[in-house]
Structure formats: structure tokens, C-alpha cells
Amino acid sequence: MKEDTEISFDPSWQYGEFSKINSGTAKLYYSHALEPKDITVCINAGHGTQGGSSVKTQCHPDGTPKVTGGSTAAGETHAYAVSTGMDFADGTPEREGTLALALVVKEKLLDAGYNVLMIRETDDVQLDNIARTLMANAYADCHIALHYDSTSSDKGAYFMSVPNVSSYRAMEPVASHWEEHNRLGFSVIEGLRSADIKVMGDGSAETDLTQTSYSTVPSIDLEVGDKVSDRSPETLNALADGIAAGLDIFFEQDSSENANDPAGKAPASEEESSDHSEETPAFSDGEKTGPAE
Numbered sequence: 148m149k150e151d152t153e154i155s156f157d158p159s160w161q162y163g164e165f166s167k168i169n170s171g172t173a174k175l176y177y178s179h180a181l182e183p184k185d186i187t188v189c190i191n192a193g194h195g196t197q198g199g200s201s202v203k204t205q206c207h208p209d210g211t212p213k214v215t216g217g218s219t220a221a222g223e224t225h226a227y228a229v230s231t232g233m234d235f236a237d238g239t240p241e242r243e244g245t246l247a248l249a250l251v252v253k254e255k256l257l258d259a260g261y262n263v264l265m266i267r268e269t270d271d272v273q274l275d276n277i278a279r280t281l282m283a284n285a286y287a288d289c290h291i292a293l294h295y296d297s298t299s300s301d302k303g304a305y306f307m308s309v310p311n312v313s314s315y316r317a318m319e320p321v322a323s324h325w326e327e328h329n330r331l332g333f334s335v336i337e338g339l340r341s342a343d344i345k346v347m348g349d350g351s352a353e354t355d356l357t358q359t360s361y362s363t364v365p366s367i368d369l370e371v372g373d374k375v376s377d378r379s380p381e382t383l384n385a386l387a388d389g390i391a392a393g394l395d396i397f398f399e400q401d402s403s404e405n406a407n408d409p410a411g412k413a414p415a416s417e418e419e420s421s422d423h424s425e426e427t428p429a430f431s432d433g434e435k436t437g438p439a440e
């Protein structure tokens with residue numbers, strides 16, 4: 148049986164030079180389920196890096212400015228290495244809420260046969276958003292960052308989809324991975340719906356994130372609720388059920404795709420690519436989305 152492993156940042160990783168805070172460690176847990184899946188999911192409890200908002204990192208590896216606004220305005224080239232996050236209506240800092248959920252998700256996924264890379268299991272980890280992302284790239288098959296949004300309307304869960312901006316979708320590593328980011332997102336949203344979690348609109352909002360800009364594995368920021376959403380143990384459990392169901396949907400599609408294509412990922416034909424971009428839903432909810440990073 149494989150031993151759980153402490154994971155350190157390796158500055159020689161691709162894009163390693165862009166991380167500014169990386170002295171902390173993550174931990175890789177192996178599933179002890181009877182039928183382990185040999186799939187590793189990075190669970191990234193959003194925020195929780197002391198000093199993270201006094202350091203800035205480059206939004207895009209090529210130095211171009213952000214194409215959408217959020218906690219960092221469109222046009223900025225640098226963003227907080229890790230922002231502080233919001234406070235819930237009851238005064239709890241977001242980092243505590245995301246951690247509480249992450250710990251429930253961890254157990255649920257391990258029971259379901261997934262290995263789990265936990266970015267953070269305490270109040271503070273010295274890993275910025277780029278370091279977290281590169282750890283997921285190196286050790287995980289997908290990356291889910293957990294957040295609560297800064298609105299106060301209990302508007303429902305959604306993921307931050309890849310902006311439909313041609314320059315952004317043409318930039319590596321986004322160009323090679325944006326479709327799988329969005330497919331992971333919609334799979335997780337489908338899973339959340341199956342667990343009776345309220346979803347905002349079609350479950351997506353286009354946002355240019357540092358995380359997405361450096362991800363080479365399927366990767367999403369998931370906003371599971373907002374400042375006033377219920378955080379009872381029952382709701383955390385339902386969210387974890389939904390995330391696990393969504394991962395099953397995502398990886399089952401993945402393996403059936405691979406079965407049709409034994410050599411791996413087939414290059415999309417021109418026809419297929421244009422189909423995909425038409426499928427990409429435009430975000431038109433009109434409600435302001437809050438900071439994610």
C-alpha cells in the first residue's frame with residue numbers, strides 16, 4: 148500500500164519561475180478503497196496563505212494582461228499571489244469555509260477510490276496560486292479549487308469557465324487545455340445538480356484566473372455558494388457527494404473517449420473545434436461575480 152506523501156514545490160517545473168510563495172507543502176493521500184481508481188484529484192481549499200496579498204504574481208505566463216475582471220481588473224498583468232478572500236455573513240473568513248468543505252471532500256473522494264492531493268489542511272499554507280497549480284500539474288489528474296463567492300444572494304454554485312476571448316484561448320497552456328477545463332466544470336455542475344445543490348444559471352461564468360492560465364491538467368475554480376449559503380455538515384456532505392459524482396462523470400467520459408482512440412487524444416478536426424466553441428455557453432446571468440483568487 149502506498150504511503151501518503153508530503154509534496155514540495157520544485158522550482159524546475161514548467162512555469163516554476165513565476166511562483167513567489169512556495170515554501171509550504173501539500174499532501175498526497177492514496178485511496179484505500181477496495182477498487183482504487185488510480186486517479187488523483189487535487190483539492191485546493193481557496194485562500195489561506197498568510198502574506199499572500201502583499202505579494203503579486205504574473206497573471207499569464209506570457210505577460211499579457213487579464214482579459215476579464217474579478218479581484219484583479221481586466222488589463223492588469225499582476226494579481227495577488229493569494230488574496231485574503233471574503234468574510235461570510237456570520238464573520239467567518241472564507242479560508243475557514245473552504246477548508247471545512249475540502250476536508251469533507253477529501254474523505255468522500257478517498258472512499259470513492261480517488262487519490263487526493265490536498266493543497267492545504269490547516270489555516271495557512273505558504274503556497275501561492277501558481278505553486279498550487281503547478282503541484283496539481285505535476286501530481287494530479289485534475290484540479291478543483293474550492294471557493295465561496297462574495298455576493299450575499301445565495302445565488303447558487305458555478306465554476307469559472309475559460310473566457311471566450313480568442314487571444315486568451317490561443318495562449319499556452321490555455322490553448323491546449325481550455326476545452327478540458329470547461330468539460331470538467333460542466334461535469335462537476337452536473338454532479339452538484341444530481342446532489343440537489345442549487346446552481347446559478349448554467350453553472351458557469353467566464354473568468355480569467357491565474358489558476359487556469361498555468362494549468363496543464365483539467366482545472367476549475369468552483370464557487371460552491373456565497374456569503375449567506377448554508378454551511379451545515381449536511382450541506383457540506385451534499386456538496387462533496389456532488390463533486391464526487393461530477394468527477395465520476397468526467398472521468399467516465401474520459402475513459403470512453405480514450406477507448407475510441409487508443410493512441411490517446413485525437414487532434415480535433417476543424418469541424419469538431421468549431422462545434423466546441425459554439426457549445427461554449429455565454430455567461431449572461433448579469434449578477435456580479437466576486438473575487439476568486
Ligand SMILES: [Zn+2]
Pocket residue numbers: 193194232233241293294295296438439440
Ligand atoms: Zn475565494
